Amino acid sequence: MTGLRAIQTIAANTLRDAVRSRVLYVLLFFSLVMIASSVTLAAFSYVERERIIQDIALSSIRFFGAAIAIFVGVGLVHREVERRTIYTILSKPVTRAQFIIGKYLGLVATLWIQLAVMACGYFAICELNGAVLGSGDAIAVGLIAVELSVVVAFATLFSSFATPFLAASYSVGLYMVGHLTRDLRVIGEGSGSETVASLTVWLERLLPDLSAFNRVMEAIHDLPIPPVEVGAELLQGIAWTVAFLAIAAWTFERRDFR
Amino acid sequence: MTPEAIVRVEGLVKDFRPGFGRRKTRVLKGIDFEVREGEVFGFIGPNGAGKTTTLKVLMGLIHATAGDARVLGHPVTESAYRASIGYAPESPYFYDFLTGREILDFYARLTAVPDALRADRVAEILEQVGLTHAADARLRTYSKGMLQRIGIAQAVVHDPSVVFLDEPMSGLDPVGRKEVRDLIVALNRAGKTIMMNTHILHDVEMICDRVAIIVDGSIAYEGVIDGFDSAGEKIYDVTLASLAPDFVEEIATGLDVAPSGRGERVTFRVPEKDVNGLVESALRRGGRLLEVLGHRSDLEALFLSTVNECKENGEGSA
Numbered sequence: 001m002t003g004l005r006a007i008q009t010i011a012a013n014t015l016r017d018a019v020r021s022r023v024l025y026v027l028l029f030f031s032l033v034m035i036a037s038s039v040t041l042a043a044f045s046y047v048e049r050e051r052i053i054q055d056i057a058l059s060s061i062r063f064f065g066a067a068i069a070i071f072v073g074v075g076l077v078h079r080e081v082e083r084r085t086i087y088t089i090l091s092k093p094v095t096r097a098q099f100i101i102g103k104y105l106g107l108v109a110t111l112w113i114q115l116a117v118m119a120c121g122y123f124a125i126c127e128l129n130g131a132v133l134g135s136g137d138a139i140a141v142g143l144i145a146v147e148l149s150v151v152v153a154f155a156t157l158f159s160s161f162a163t164p165f166l167a168a169s170y171s172v173g174l175y176m177v178g179h180l181t182r183d184l185r186v187i188g189e190g191s192g193s194e195t196v197a198s199l200t201v202w203l204e205r206l207l208p209d210l211s212a213f214n215r216v217m218e219a220i221h222d223l224p225i226p227p228v229e230v231g232a233e234l235l236q237g238i239a240w241t242v243a244f245l246a247i248a249a250w251t252f253e254r255r256d257f258r
Numbered sequence: 259m260t261p262e263a264i265v266r267v268e269g270l271v272k273d274f275r276p277g278f279g280r281r282k283t284r285v286l287k288g289i290d291f292e293v294r295e296g297e298v299f300g301f302i303g304p305n306g307a308g309k310t311t312t313l314k315v316l317m318g319l320i321h322a323t324a325g326d327a328r329v330l331g332h333p334v335t336e337s338a339y340r341a342s343i344g345y346a347p348e349s350p351y352f353y354d355f356l357t358g359r360e361i362l363d364f365y366a367r368l369t370a371v372p373d374a375l376r377a378d379r380v381a382e383i384l385e386q387v388g389l390t391h392a393a394d395a396r397l398r399t400y401s402k403g404m405l406q407r408i409g410i411a412q413a414v415v416h417d418p419s420v421v422f423l424d425e426p427m428s429g430l431d432p433v434g435r436k437e438v439r440d441l442i443v444a445l446n447r448a449g450k451t452i453m454m455n456t457h458i459l460h461d462v463e464m465i466c467d468r469v470a471i472i473v474d475g476s477i478a479y480e481g482v483i484d485g486f487d488s489a490g491e492k493i494y495d496v497t498l499a500s501l502a503p504d505f506v507e508e509i510a511t512g513l514d515v516a517p518s519g520r521g522e523r524v525t526f527r528v529p530e531k532d533v534n535g536l537v538e539s540a541l542r543r544g545g546r547l548l549e550v551l552g553h554r555s556d557l558e559a560l561f562l563s564t565v566n567e568c569k570e571n572g573e574g575s576a
Contacts, residue, residue: 002338002370009367013353020355083351088412091317091345091422092368095337257319258274258311 006094007102014076014106019113023071028114031064035121039129050131051220057122058140058216065118065148066175069111073155074167076103077248081257090257097249104156104245111148115141136219139230146237147213151175153244154208160252178210208240264420264451265293265316270325272311285311287475288325293420298442298452300466300483302459304565308475309455310348313424316453317345329420341369344413348425348455350405354398358389358408361397362415369416379415387411387441403434410441414450421445423454427461439465463557471561473568483557493553494533497525501545509536527553 018024038056042049077100080086089099119141126133154174158167181204188200212233218225272286286308293299303309314320315327318334332339352361362380371379384390387407392400400408406426413421426442427435435458443465446452456462462469463483471479499522506524510517515527528536537547 002341005370006368009364013364017353017355084347085351085353087314087317087319087347088345088350088352088365088409089368090319091340091343091347092365092416093338093340093370094368254321256274256321257314 002093003095003098006092006098007105010089010094010099010102011105011109014103015109018072018107018110021072024068024110024114027064027068027071028117031060031118032121034060034064035118035125039125042129050126050129053125053129054131054137054220055216057125058137058144058219061115061118061122061141062144062147062214062216065111065115065144066151068114069107069148069151070155070168070171070175072110073107073152074159074171075164076107076156077159077252078162078164078167086257096252100156100160100245100249100252104152107152107156108149111152112145115145115148132222134219134222136215136222136225139225140215140219143213143215143230143233146234147210150208150210150213150237150240150244153241153248157244157248157251160248161255174207175210178208181207181209182211209236212236262295263292264295264330265291265299265453266326266328267291267312267316268326270312270315270327271323272308272315272320273323285475286315286322289472289475289477291470291477291480293451293453294468295451296446296449297467298446298454298465300462300469301453301455301472302457302462302469302561303472304457307472309457309472310424312472313345313422313453313455316422341416342418342420344416344418344421346406346409346413346421346423346426348428350409350412352397352405352408352412354396357394357396358384358400359393361408362411365412366415371416379417383411383415386444388437403430403437406430406434406438407441410438414445418450420451420453423452425456426454427456427458435461459557459561469557471564473565476568478564478568479560491529491531493527493529495525495527495549495551495553496533496536497523497548497550498537498540499523499546499548501540502543505540505543505545523548
């Protein structure tokens with residue numbers, strides 16, 4: 001119980017700290033501007049105007065959500081070490097793993113609040129422009145929330161041992177590769193080399209498949225999304241998050257705070 | 259482990275590797291010391307001697323390369339027992355967007371102070387460190403002395419039995435130093451064992467019961483500050499006046515330390531059992547008693563001779 005309480009306390013304080021970040025508000029502002037400008041961009045099209053609005057708006061939410069996750073997440077642990085606020089926290093009955101989990105949950109809570117604001121903007125724009133909203137839109141936004149949780153987990157991992165610049169570079173790299181994971185096998189098969197093919201198969205297994213959380217097309221075209229698939233994607237997201245946080249805690253446990 | 263040993267360090271070694279491919283540096287070279295229950299223990303040494311590294315090992319912030327370090331009988335790698343200890347780092351930095359009251363509430367939550375007691379406990383500690391007036395001001399508006407006091411307050415908000423302080427008087431003006439010193443004495447009187455890292459010898463002389471001197475990663479001295487003779491008896495400085503020179507000579511022949519004097523005042527350093535006899539015979543011979551004080555070692559002389567001896571030997575004599 002003491003451990004849970006420590007995690008909760010650190011998470012609440014992280015949320016309180018994170019909502020003061022100017023970067024977060026700048027990115028949130030631009031995401032809302034992008035969502036609103038989807039109406040203007042859709043005006044250039046003669047067909048499927050509502051779908052273009054949905055496509056641009058949901059893609060903006062994904063992009064800016066990931067940007068907030070990475071740029072706030074990479075400084076998450078590093079800043080605590082740099083400022084030495086971690087000294088007084090770890091001298092209390094708080095394990096390093098609890099500290100990492102608390103920081104992670106605090107940032108996820110921050111992101112989900114931002115996501116809720118962006119989703120409200122999206123739903124309002126759709127409503128005002130006659131786009132039909134279905135359960136697919138809610139599922140798409142929900143899976144963006146899962147994807148962002150995974151992104152924050154690996155940003156936290158990189159933040160636990162690297163400087164913010166390096167952590168941001170690693171996180172952006174992994175985010176981009178994570179969206180190409182499904183193409184890796186195709187690239188390997190097309191290479192004609194057995195070594196490359198087996199390497200790409202292993203990479204596909206090792207790297208997170210972030211495109212699994214992308215249900216934007218189904219939401220736009222009102223296609224059915226089987227609940228089993230949503231459940232599997234949710235479990236996949238949880239598994240990746242746990243794996244990244246476990247590595248982060250393991251790495252952090254071995255550090256000396258000089 | 260002796261029952262009264264609250265902190266026990268044995269053969270503690272710490273190596274740092276400055277960077278990939280570089281040779282490691284041995285910062286702690288197998289140090290041993292112990293802190294006993296109820297004492298104020300001064301851990302002193304020159305800059306870079308290993309004081310803060312030792313304290314960080316005790317706090318679990320740095321992993322020891324070898325050796326054993328225990329606090330309250332627990333290995334320092336454990337976490338749960340830290341509910342019974344407090345730590346104030348050197349030049350502490352806190353979340354400056356929080357107020358004094360909020361930061362103490364944060365630490366009280368981390369140390370599982372019960373909800374029903376937390377607000378009262380925070381108010382009590384703020385009162386104790388003299389920050390009630392600034393309780394609801396953001397920490398970014400606090401002076402260095404106020405932050406130092408908040409640092410001590412967060413270390414004791416959960417009422418620990420042992421408190422570790424890293425350079426608690428560092429960077430403070432004389433008023434701030436006195437306030438922090440008084441606070442440490444008050445905590446000790448309240449029953450807390452205190453280990454304090456510092457290089458301000460005057461403060462150590464005033465409040466510490468025992469000291470360890472660390473030089474270049476080795477313990478060069480560990481012992482009391484108050485004077486005791488070889489039999490472990492307390493030593494006193496007895497200052498007398500109006501004494502005949504032959505009387506002074508007569509007494510001096512039986513003493514280990516020659517009497518020191520200024521004008522007609524002469525100070526004799528004698529063990530406790532000889533104080534009454536000396537005073538009575540001096541009064542009989544027409545002398546006057548000016549003062550009797552418990553002798554305190556000249557820490558600065560001890561410190562400098564220890565450091566110089568270590569430099570001459572090339573290392574600390576652990």
